[in-house]
Amino acid sequence: NAGVTQTPKFQVLKTGQSMTLQCAQDMNHEYMSWYRQDPGMGLRLIHYSVGAGITDQGEVPNGYNVSRSTTEDFPLRLLSAAPSQTSVYFCASSYSSGSVSDTQYFGPGTRLTVL
Amino acid sequence: KNEVEQSPQNLTAQEGEFITINCSYSVGISALHWLQQHPGGGIVSLFMLSSGKKKHGRLIATINIQEKHSSLHITASHPRDSAVYICASGSASSGSARQLTFGSGTQLTVLP
Numbered sequence: 001n002a003g004v005t006q007t008p009k010f011q012v013l014k015t016g017q018s019m020t021l022q023c024a025q026d027m028n029h030e031y032m033s034w035y036r037q038d039p040g041m042g043l044r045l046i047h048y049s050v051g052a053g054i055t056d057q058g059e060v061p062n063g064y065n066v067s068r069s070t071t072e073d074f075p076l077r078l079l080s081a082a083p084s085q086t087s088v089y090f091c092a093s094s095y096s097s098g099s100v101s102d103t104q105y106f107g108p109g110t111r112l113t114v115l
Numbered sequence: 116k117n118e119v120e121q122s123p124q125n126l127t128a129q130e131g132e133f134i135t136i137n138c139s140y141s142v143g144i145s146a147l148h149w150l151q152q153h154p155g156g157g158i159v160s161l162f163m164l165s166s167g168k169k170k171h172g173r174l175i176a177t178i179n180i181q182e183k184h185s186s187l188h189i190t191a192s193h194p195r196d197s198a199v200y201i202c203a204s205g206s207a208s209s210g211s212a213r214q215l216t217f218g219s220g221t222q223l224t225v226l227p
Contacts (some may be wrong), residue, residue, distance in 0.1 A: 007204065042219045100145055106157065
């Protein structure tokens, strides 16, 4: 199994540009999520999905869109990039959609810089 | 709202030392996770606790539900243990039972 994969690893955008961060998992996990990690702060939840066709907002959803058309893929779209979105983005998945006890599997992260 | 505090923020130890990292949370929880973030950035899960104590190799995690506190211990520390250690709590009383609240991490450096 490849686990959770993310592309790209690094990205530089100009203010106002849009882009999609890709996330895929091959473990047949129901739950997928996107986090951002900023210096001095804990991981913060952007959006999550409990299964194909079902998504919901997390703690910091503004400026981001998600969709989940398949179990495997959970892309994160930045609609109009802003410098405040400069961060490291992690995708994660877990087996069950209903429990905070499940082991979280993280992708390698995407380092995004918005100029 | 659940808040998670870790201490210390930074910790430097000599190889072989016993290390303790602390995590406190503010509301009753159903799960407490310890994670390790490697220098290259990858994050892996170490433990999930809902009560008591768990041990994996040189790592030991404990939780005291009444005091809302968890500790991660590393025995016989080694330079390869150098990483950021993150705790995260999951509360059944949160808006979504699936959401975790993360601490800001403890940067551990073990010197040879």
